[in-house]
Amino acid sequence: MVRTRALCGLGFVGRGEICDEAAAYRIEARTTDARSITMHLCSTHIHRAWNLAQIAMDRKFPGQNRKVKSIHLHQLVRVAAAEAAS
Numbered sequence: 001m002v003r004t005r006a007l008c009g010l011g012f013v014g015r016g017e018i019c020d021e022a023a024a025y026r027i028e029a030r031t032t033d034a035r036s037i038t039m040h041l042c043s044t045h046i047h048r049a050w051n052l053a054q055i056a057m058d059r060k061f062p063g064q065n066r067k068v069k070s071i072h073l074h075q076l077v078r079v080a081a082a083e084a085a086s
Ligand SMILES: [Zn+2]
Pocket: 008, 009, 010, 019, 020, 021, 041, 042, 043, 044, 045
């Protein structure tokens, strides 16, 4: 399991959108030619993972028109919640 305090990555790819929620998921997006990117998203924005990953891909490989083929989700452990329970 992954322990992290990473924040939602919406601000990195959103068009003027900012989110300061703690990330609940790490996503890894891959293209048909095996390029990949990873990003963090909170539970509010995870439903936009596909769209946001494509935007991030276009930023990383500008002008190359790489299409996201698959997305893998890794749910993150909420460190704060774990500490509060102890
Ligand atoms: Zn978010």
